[in-house]
Amino acid sequence: MNLTLTVNGVEHSLDVPANTLLADLLRTQLRLTGTHVGCDTSQCGACTVHLDGRSVKACTVLAAQADGRAVTTIEGIGSPDDLHPMQAAFRDCHALQCGFCTPGMIMRAIELVESGAALDNRTVREALEGNICRCTGYHNIVKAVLTASDTMQEQAQ
């Protein structure tokens, strides 16, 4: 089937099998390999991207469902020279080790902060329930999200 979607601000028109998952479209067709696949039951969250600003697990979304919509991946939020505050906070707080869960974790965390919810240690931990990290024990991830939350709020003002 033909579909048109915007990924990281660039419009793509593609012909894909109807059963193509958004995660596969991003990784295989568009070579945006920052979005990772860590499980087959939509539990690990490594594939989390934004669809019209909401975080979704791209392994659970058909590419067809993204037709006409805007997708943002980890590659679309910042670069080494111009990091998103959440990316910077992950580095500053040592919130990643192997880096495999990190893109999904960052995308989920950005949405969490942008939702405007009041955040503390407990609420961040509960909100990250859908993203599994095996390396960090979450301690520094929570610290990074709270740090970035402050920066993002300051920038918004």
Place this chain on the structure above:
Amino acid sequence: MSAETGIGAAVKRREDLRFITGRGTYTDDLNVPGQTYGVFLRSPYARAKINAIDAAQALQVEGALAVFTGQDTAAAGLGDLPCGWLVKSKDGSDMVSAPHPPLAVSQVNYVGEPFGLVVAESLAAAREAAELVAADFEELTPVVATAEAAQASPIHEGLEANLAYDWELGDEAATDAALAAAAHVTRLDLTNNRLIPNAIEPRAALATFDPASGEYELRTTSQNPHLERLVLSAFVQIAPEHKLRVVAPDVGGGFGSKIFVYAEETVVTWAAAKVGRPIKWTAERSESFLADAHARDHVTHAELGLDEAGRFTALKVRTTANLGAYLSLFGSSVPTFLYGTLLAGQYKTPNIHVQTHGVYTNTAPVDAYRGAGRPEATFVVERIVEAAARETGRDPAELRRLNMIEPGDFPYETPVALVYDTGNYQASLDRALQLADYGGFKQRRAASEAEGKRRGIGFSCYIEACGLAPSQLAIQLGAGVGLYESGEIRINPTGSVTVFTGSHSHGQGHETTFAQVVSDKLGVPFDDVEVVHGDTGRVEFGLGTYGSRSLAVGGSALISAADKIIAKGTRIAAHMMQAEPDNVAFEAGAFISGNQRLTLQEVAFASYVPADYPPDLEPGLSEKAFYDPENFTYPAGAHIAEVEVDEATGVVQLVNFVAVDDFGQIINPMIVDGQVHGGLAQGAGQALLEHGIYDADGQLTTGSYMDYCMPRADDVPDFTVDTTVTPCTHNPLGVKGCGEAGAIGSPAAIINAVTDALGTEDVAMPATPEQMWRKLRGL
């Protein structure tokens, strides 16, 4: 060197920039022209004979290219997957190794065991074809339970029993005598639950074969690509080493599970030449659950004798360890040399005897996972010490202190074959008690009780032996090879530095830490030092990363190489300055003689373009070194856990965790803290959440993240971590290793807290809400 980037500085990791921007390169991110896709055929049965495999229909699928079976790999002469550590039974006989072909030939022995490979133009076609392969199995009765396996009928044809070895260490007669004479004996039956490692990146392989050169290239998720190449060349005999390059690009966590040489990358590499096209295979998570090496799975009875004063007089341990259906690469060593040798813990117990029965079952092979034997040993020692304190009415912290090896006792030889070089166990316990506010526990317990929650506190004073080698000792213990690590430092002509290490990073941050070490040692800017690892085409040799060895062994090799660089640079500088080498000093990155000064960069440039060197002075400034430690390193520490058990729901919440660890000198404290946090979460997972369960038919009932409970962010608290420092006495950096400590110490501390809360020693890991709910109601 600069205080911002040298040894001891919390330098931000340079590898992070690619990971946080999605620019990392993991194996599955790679694609090559002409690539095909592999899907493995896996046994649906725990134990069955393979009568016939019919691939005719599968090969009709559009895009299907080939189906390979165990008959094909056997006919091609592919060797078995070896076990690298020979354990001898107490009667002196070698362990009994069941043959482990890469693809099952005539019998499958665990659910998920690969018996064939389907290759096709697309992943979809490969999956469709795999569905159409008709395999005729004849089911056989499986052996599953650890405790009963040794007595059950043998699962492997030609083996007399499901017993790989009956191993022992220590003096049994003396231990029995001391137990008989003890004023008090504490007895405990313990199960160490089976775990499934679950690095978040599934295993993957991309193999290519170039018919023009006859060269294979395997890119795979490995913690030690050189060992992978060695095994595939020397044992499986796919190709000689000069025709086989193994690259481990960015690897998404390993925790031990990616050390081993598995069937999948082996067969994919072999098949790439048969198909004449590159083949890519990436595990689905369900395959990771079925076919990654599992961990732990011990059943143990232990007895601890105490005298009237509370001093430990003897420890006797009987363990049955489930090795799975085959001996994985290091599987035999984990419940023996990495377990029995650690049963002295931090204590002066004079008599220790351990016996381990390693048994075969129709389950996935069991091998090293973060801690590997040492969490199991710590669980035995620290659970029984806690139980003894309760039985004899002593404070658990004070009973430990009474029995601890004291700072003046080092070097201390244990009754179980190790010599601890240094430590200060009292210091870490004191600091942990302070951080945990031990004195305030009673008040906190009362406050919890008022909210319908039972609060408990638990201790674990662990020790681990890290930094494998020492090679001579390892070989005495049965290792198939010595375990030196290599390092090479190349000062490039313009003065930048390329560091090659045989160690491998898959989250540990070598690219930063090793650069700190070399920059500090050679006095060159941190940003000028690049660390290369994980590629047999670029790094001469290595034994990879496991057993918290990277810095203690690999880092020490770099120090040796740097010493050689300084020695050679001194001779070159002396020649340039027309001074005697003895009169040239190296300080802060420069060679100095009198009032002459040449930077390392100036000397390096000159060394590559000389015109007037004497015959005994060779141009260039690049040096290699192999390092072998004379002993293990012995990180140790004190962990204190506090839990609340909800009376209504049985849910255990880990509310406070203090870890005070002694890792010797610390290069990057930020990274060290992170390593501890991660280990603690894995230990909390073992204690409270994770359990790999096979049913009586040998079906894995915890085969997905829906059933196998991984620790999530809201399952663990913020951790309180600190370090005490007694430098390792025998390596140049004074480091001990920090990667596994969290997972080693924490399960015992947490279960000690749970048993404290419940008032019973009878708690199995994981301490699930159901189990707690039943215990709270006496069910």
